[in-house]
Amino acid sequence: MSTIQFTIDGKPCTGKSGQTIVEAAKDNGIYIPTLCHFEGLKPAGSCRICTVKVGGRFMAACTTPVTEGMVIENKTSELEDYRKAIIEMLFVEGNHMCPTCEKSGNCELQALGYRYMMFVPRFPYLFPKRELDASLPKIIIERNRCVQCLRCVRSMTTSDGKKIFGMVNRGGHIHINVDRELAKNMSDEQAQKAMDLCPVGSILKKEVGFVVPIGKRKYDAMPIGSEIEKA
Amino acid sequence: MSKPVVATASLAGCFGCHMSLLDIDERILKLIELVEFNKSPIDDIKTFTKQCDIGLIEGGCCNSENVENLRLFRKHCKVLIAVGECAIMGGLPAMRNGIPVKECLEEAYLNCPTVDDNIIPNDDELPMILDRVYPCHEIVKIDYFLPGCPPRADLIWEALVALLTGKELNLPYEVVKFD
Incomplete structure (x- = not known):
């Protein structure tokens, strides 16, 4: 190279x-x-x-x-403001209730909000109506928090290469869905992997939550990206 | 010179933000030296007796009384601050925003397993519930926002001191949190 x-x-x-x-x-x-x-x-x-x-x-x-x-x-003021605006748009177009979220403190969207000192979004909250699906054995799909990053769609496959997650609809109506049969057979490890991949609290592993105390979570003490800047 | 006057209110909140204000520990003695309190649950003054400099609003607006109270604060305070997630974005009460009001009331007063009166309260004395929970800045102009659930005591303290002394606010990373 x-x-x-x-x-x-x-x-x-x-x-x-x-x-x-x-x-x-x-x-x-x-x-x-x-x-x-x-x-x-x-x-x-x-x-x-x-x-x-x-x-x-x-x-x-x-x-x-x-x-x-x-x-x-x-890192120009123009780009930093555009980035902040994108974060704000993501916050208003979903229902991001940080105080009740299991991913709080480990959430990348929230961490970006902290890094860019988002005190309040400049856009009006949309409060969209989104469905939560807790019917699967290993995972909860909380669409209120989804940011349509497609990480789960791109990464979560069965051993024979079938996609477990997919997107349904387009534009403002887009949301994640699962192949129910494939999702039912997910192992604990796969459920954990899906939760870890999700940058927000949209995919949660069932029967665990709030394991790490406040103050010791990933983004409690240091901003996202600081590990790269320090190195 | 008279001291700056502070007023506080809890609208659709849990009083956690007021608790966090008290969590400034011994600095509360300094706060009393710095400011005078007017209408606030802290001193139990129920009505405004003068124009205030700073209004701290906890909670969003879920009923007509919250809206009236918030407008009253806007009228009487030079600077209005939304304190906490509920004031900023509706918070926990806003989780009902996707559910029609009728369904909420039926669930709470008719279908809930622990109710036995089966009446939806409807008295002229009761404030009207709004169609959804509104962040404060959707009702009146808000000058500053302090996020957190609750906002850390240090954030409230630093913000108040910066506002009172005119010094620049220099916040450490740990004090700005959304939970």
């Missing part, structure tokens, strides 16, 4: 050919926020939190490969 030279906010960086901007930035100790992206999964580029500017154009850093001489804008 050949080495590539590029800059992020003026800082000279090196990357490998084939790397996405998000991956290359991480190797250079620069955090670009992501939400729908999950390491090891094929990037979907659906949430646009990772939007950067290259040559005056907006690009999703999770899907765009780095190229030689690329000049990337990342």
